[in-house]
Amino acid sequence: MNYASIKQYDIANGIGVRVSLFVSGCTHHCKGCFNREAWDFKYGKPFTKDIENEIIKYLEPNYIKGLSLLGGEPFEENNVKVLLPFIKRIKDIYPNKDIWAYSGYLFEELLEKKISKELLKYVDVLVDGKFVIKLKDPSLPFRGSSNQRIIDVKNSFKKGSIIFHPKMRKA
16 A cells, blocks of 8 residues: 555644544545545555554654544555554554544445455544535535535444434534
8 A cells, every 4th residue: 555645733634633644546536636646546655564653653642632544545445454454553552542534435335345344443433425526615624525424433333323423513
C-alpha cells in the first residue's frame, strides 16, 4: 500500500485534534473529488513499518483524540490488508484513542466483504458514501456532501442497525 500524506495535527477530519492518514488508491473516482491524485494506487510513498511507527509516535500525546483514515479509499481490498494489522496495533497501544474512517462505500456494502467488516470492528466512526458534487455542502461537519452519513460503528454493530453519531445530525 502507498499513502498520499499524513497530517500530524488535523481538526477537519473528525472530532478533536487527530492524526490523519491519507491512503492511495480509489476506484470510486467521484466527480469533484478533493484528492484526485490519490486515486492512483501507486501515488505517494510506500507505507512501511517506519511510517507506522511514526504515526504511533504522533498519536502518543494525550491531546490527540485519535486517528482518521482517508484516501483514496481505505476500504479498497489492497489497502484493508495493510491497514487491518496496523489498526489492531494502534488499538492495542492506545485503546482509548478513536478511529474515524472515510469511505465511498456504504456501511452496508462494507459489511458484505469479510475483510472490510473485520476492519470496521476497529473503527469507531465511519463517514460513508461517495462524494456527490450536486449535494456538496461546506456547512456540514466532517463530510463534503449531504448524502454522506456519520455512523457510530460500535453502536451500529450492537443494535444491528445503523446508528448515527450522537453529536452529528444526519444531513
